[in-house]
Amino acid sequence: MIRFEQVSKVYPGGQKALSDVNFHLRRGEMAFLTGHSGAGKSTLLKLITVIERASAGKVFINGHDIADISRHHVPYLRREIGMIFQNHHLLMDRSVFDNVALPLVIEGFSHGEIKKRVAAALDMVGLYGKERHNPIMLSGGEQQRVGIARAIVNKPALLLADEPTGNLDPKLSMDILRLFETFNDAGTSVLIATHDLGLIARMKYRTLTLRQGRMLGAREIGEPLRPG
Ligand code: ADP
Numbered sequence: 001m002i003r004f005e006q007v008s009k010v011y012p013g014g015q016k017a018l019s020d021v022n023f024h025l026r027r028g029e030m031a032f033l034t035g036h037s038g039a040g041k042s043t044l045l046k047l048i049t050v051i052e053r054a055s056a057g058k059v060f061i062n063g064h065d066i067a068d069i070s071r072h073h074v075p076y077l078r079r080e081i082g083m084i085f086q087n088h089h090l091l092m093d094r095s096v097f098d099n100v101a102l103p104l105v106i107e108g109f110s111h112g113e114i115k116k117r118v119a120a121a122l123d124m125v126g127l128y129g130k131e132r133h134n135p136i137m138l139s140g141g142e143q144q145r146v147g148i149a150r151a152i153v154n155k156p157a158l159l160l161a162d163e164p165t166g167n168l169d170p171k172l173s174m175d176i177l178r179l180f181e182t183f184n185d186a187g188t189s190v191l192i193a194t195h196d197l198g199l200i201a202r203m204k205y206r207t208l209t210l211r212q213g214r215m216l217g218a219r220e221i222g223e224p225l226r227p228g
């Protein structure tokens, strides 16, 4: 689903964010991405969603070589990816329904189809019946669920989450991870970037660790660990 081959990213100012990163997230796999602030997690996610382009190496997403995708076709690739943010990025002056419907409206689905799919997505995240509420009226955990419903409403092959539990207490964080598990059980690939090592320790999933732009211990490409 995601494959990085010797990927490096140097920002225009000369800041090195990723160095020679190799990893593979298999189709249907769920994994964590961790590392200190500044380790390169956001940059790695931005290469997957083509907000940034690699300076060197190859990035493959759902079978596509990103280098072959023109700027014009990037929005089509992004439809295959559901993105979840720490701060939800919800429209607070619109209803829960409108927030979740947004990706479908952009894709041009019919009104009837949108109603059906939004209801199904809200049901899956446990928010059935809250369509007419404004997100501002909901708790932090519920707002995060609206963000998750919006991310999965068009049934993406891949879910990416950037610190999805950053503002939640341990109980709510665990509930959110259980929710990701249900999507993963249904076949969706999931990559979760998080600082929360306590949360990771309680789950059975593989952890990819970045340190100063380098991926530790990920050697699926067959490259031996270099000495030093
Ligand atoms: P986090 O550690 O939560 O990912 P950061 O503070 O590292 O947050 O980054 C927040 C945002 O600012 C990210 O989108 C990141 O790419 C961007 N950013 C980080 N460092 C710089 C920088 N030196 N110049 C410009 N943008 C940056």
Ligand code: ADP
Binding pocket: 011, 012, 013, 015, 016, 017, 035, 036, 037, 038, 039, 040, 041, 042, 043, 044
């Ligand atoms: P993390 O998400 O793990 O906190 P980032 O990917 O945001 O890490 O940042 C990795 C490194 O790249 C940091 O040194 C950061 O300052 C730098 N960086 C991130 N975004 C930018 C940017 N847009 N321009 C310049 N440097 C950046």
